[in-house]
Amino acid sequence: MDSILFLIFAAIAVGCGLNLVLQTHPISSALSLVGVMGSLAVLYLLLGGEFIAMAQLIVYAGAIMVLFIFVIMLLNAGGERRGRKRLWAPWAGAPMVAAIIGIGAYLIQRAAPRTAEVTFGAFQHGNPSDIGTNLFENYVLPFEITSILILIAIVGAIVLARKEIE
Amino acid sequence: MNFLILSLIKAAVVAFVLMTTLAYLQWIERKVIAHIQLRVGPRRVGPHGLLQPLADVIKLLTKEDLLPSHVNKVFYFLAPFIAVFFALIAISVIPFGTEVNLGPVHTAMQLTDLNIGVLFILGLSGMGVYGVALAGWASNNKYALLGGLRSSAQMISYELPMALAIAAPLLMLNTLSFRQLVEAQSGYYLGFIPRWTIFQGPVPQLVSFILFGIAAFAETNRVPFDLPEAENELVAGFHTEYSSMKFAAFFMAEYANMVTVSCVATLLFLGGWQPLWPAQYGSNFLPTAMFLAGAALCFYHGFHPARSFDRITLPAAGVVFLGIAVVFLIPPVAAVLLPLFWFAAKVGFILFVYIWVRGTLPRFRYDQLMRFAWTFMFPVAVANLFLTGLAVALS
Numbered sequence: 001m002d003s004i005l006f007l008i009f010a011a012i013a014v015g016c017g018l019n020l021v022l023q024t025h026p027i028s029s030a031l032s033l034v035g036v037m038g039s040l041a042v043l044y045l046l047l048g049g050e051f052i053a054m055a056q057l058i059v060y061a062g063a064i065m066v067l068f069i070f071v072i073m074l075l076n077a078g079g080e081r082r083g084r085k086r087l088w089a090p091w092a093g094a095p096m097v098a099a100i101i102g103i104g105a106y107l108i109q110r111a112a113p114r115t116a117e118v119t120f121g122a123f124q125h126g127n128p129s130d131i132g133t134n135l136f137e138n139y140v141l142p143f144e145i146t147s148i149l150i151l152i153a154i155v156g157a158i159v160l161a162r163k164e165i166e
Numbered sequence: 167m168n169f170l171i172l173s174l175i176k177a178a179v180v181a182f183v184l185m186t187t188l189a190y191l192q193w194i195e196r197k198v199i200a201h202i203q204l205r206v207g208p209r210r211v212g213p214h215g216l217l218q219p220l221a222d223v224i225k226l227l228t229k230e231d232l233l234p235s236h237v238n239k240v241f242y243f244l245a246p247f248i249a250v251f252f253a254l255i256a257i258s259v260i261p262f263g264t265e266v267n268l269g270p271v272h273t274a275m276q277l278t279d280l281n282i283g284v285l286f287i288l289g290l291s292g293m294g295v296y297g298v299a300l301a302g303w304a305s306n307n308k309y310a311l312l313g314g315l316r317s318s319a320q321m322i323s324y325e326l327p328m329a330l331a332i333a334a335p336l337l338m339l340n341t342l343s344f345r346q347l348v349e350a351q352s353g354y355y356l357g358f359i360p361r362w363t364i365f366q367g368p369v370p371q372l373v374s375f376i377l378f379g380i381a382a383f384a385e386t387n388r389v390p391f392d393l394p395e396a397e398n399e400l401v402a403g404f405h406t407e408y409s410s411m412k413f414a415a416f417f418m419a420e421y422a423n424m425v426t427v428s429c430v431a432t433l434l435f436l437g438g439w440q441p442l443w444p445a446q447y448g449s450n451f452l453p454t455a456m457f458l459a460g461a462a463l464c465f466y467h468g469f470h471p472a473r474s475f476d477r478i479t480l481p482a483a484g485v486v487f488l489g490i491a492v493v494f495l496i497p498p499v500a501a502v503l504l505p506l507f508w509f510a511a512k513v514g515f516i517l518f519v520y521i522w523v524r525g526t527l528p529r530f531r532y533d534q535l536m537r538f539a540w541t542f543m544f545p546v547a548v549a550n551l552f553l554t555g556l557a558v559a560l561s
Contacts, residue, residue: 027241027303034296054285062292063322066299070318073303073311127281128342 002120013039026072037061048123188421189219202525213479231410241304246415249297253422256290259283260429263505283344295321305407313403323539328381330547331374334554335363348438362437368557373550375435382427389524428516439505453507457491
């Protein structure tokens, strides 16, 4: 059951990812990205990371992508224009992409030790209370440093977007 | 009985009850608003207009389904589906009462008890924005686009104070499962003050209940925050170009969101199915008393009829009420029905407040709406969260 669900949602994630690149209209691409985020959330859920799955759904699929779509709608961005068609480009590119992915997958499979293999349902500590305990007891420093990093990014964004008032 | 069959039966029952509730919520809304505005409301179809929802459904199903020109077809068709899907699926984690024991069958009155139920609801409410935003964008209509933009900006803004308002009671109750939330609110202070979150120590969550209520109005696009569909500026907002069942889908999504939000408010703040006062002071007899009073009222007006057909309809309703009142007195049935009654009463009260507000308050201006969210609700919610956190840490 878990393997079947994994295959279905992995296929949806890859399909949406491909669609994201292939679509010409920004809204279609953004919605494909929502699909990728959503199926990633299901994959997290299958691996036992309930909290991460819901955080993925709320933060990425919900908040961030809605902002993307909001901006695309606000700017009324049209579809991108295709350049001059080069017929040989996809035929040359597709095998290369396949080769790169294949070599990458092979290297990862060789490098990763067999004991580190993931099994469905083996991880039991993905619930919110375990994550909270770990975050605020074992990893307080990384957590706080990350939050300061994000704060810097927010301040930077406001400074860049601010209108100069004469 | 096996899990699959039981789940299917429960899903069918919940879906049927939810759909009926949605249809009749609209009837109740029209009636209540009519009486607020000194009208009588729908009363042509069936006694007191009771068959009006059915007539509306038939009308919506048989209406011509117009497709405006130059719309983005895929997203135009997808938008109502997204809206209604994420609105209806939220009911699956809402518990309605305690456990049911029918002979060998033991089951909770809930489709599934997720240990992350609260987060699940938050996630779904975030995804629901896509339906509205896409509908506005795909319709190829400037009013619809403005409605969609307003709606997505409003929903993103109000999601923040809403999440913060939810976080404060969660700090006190220390769980994310709706069933455990309700169980953590059982019992009474001094023997009569219920330990609901709005009364519970160390910090009674009245502030976050009010914040949650305000944010919920904005999240569901209801008056006074129904800017996305402000008819005097934007025709009908994001669903201007939708007709027939696609329009009905948005309508249904709005009402389903209302029901979900009312259920969440009940479970988080009003103690779910915990009664208002303890059973030893007779809280178990409240439904019987209420239905008896209803029956008496029906019989009185049936024997002093204002219109001729009231002579038949009102006594019939009175007999039904009398039957329900008796059913609440049978101990094994009452054990199942009493939690359900309290839950339904609280949810119904919140839904009534929704309608009441719609009949009372005017609409905000858009800049007022945004300023209210960011400069008032957000700081208050953060302050409340800090205060609650401090009190929980010290106690």
